[in-house]
Amino acid sequence: xxxxxxxxxxxxxxxxxxxxxIVVLILAFIFATPREFFRDQPKAASVTMLQSSFLIDPxxxxxxxxxxxxxxxxxxxxxxxxxxPTIVSVEPIYDEAEQELKGYxxxxxx
Numbered sequence: 001x002x003x004x005x006x007x008x009x010x011x012x013x014x015x016x017x018x019x020x021x022i023v024v025l026i027l028a029f030i031f032a033t034p035r036e037f038f039r040d041q042p043k044a045a046s047v048t049m050l051q052s053s054f055l056i057d058p059x060x061x062x063x064x065x066x067x068x069x070x071x072x073x074x075x076x077x078x079x080x081x082x083x084x085p086t087i088v089s090v091e092p093i094y095d096e097a098e099q100e101l102k103g104y105x106x107x108x109x110x
Contacts, residue, residue: 006018046076052108052109052110053105053108054077054108055093055106056073056076056077058101058103058104060072060076061104069104070087073087073090073104073106074087077106085106085108086109087107088107088108089106090104090106090107091104091107092104093105
């Protein structure tokens with residue numbers, strides 16, 4: 001029980017073999033664990049400009065009623081790019097595998 005307590009509280013002197021084993025275990029966990037295990041993926045910018053359309057992060061339009069999506073999307077685009085786009089459509093984009101909302105594709109007039 002005492003050795004388990006020493007392991008948990010990392011009560012080993014530096015340069016001892018026990019200390020080195022714990023460091024190796026921590027480093028192995030950090031570098032060998034895949035990103036998907038923690039669902040840690042790089043995130044794109046919250047509003048991204050594409051050719052005659054914009055991709056908006058779903059958190060920015062979370063809780064906005066369907067009837068107000070175009071106005072809120074237009075406001076976000078104005079704030080980010082200092083333009084006044086004419087919104088044609090706002091369509092949700094879902095991940096096919098998980099059915100999770102990944103963002104909104106906002107189509108504009110060129």
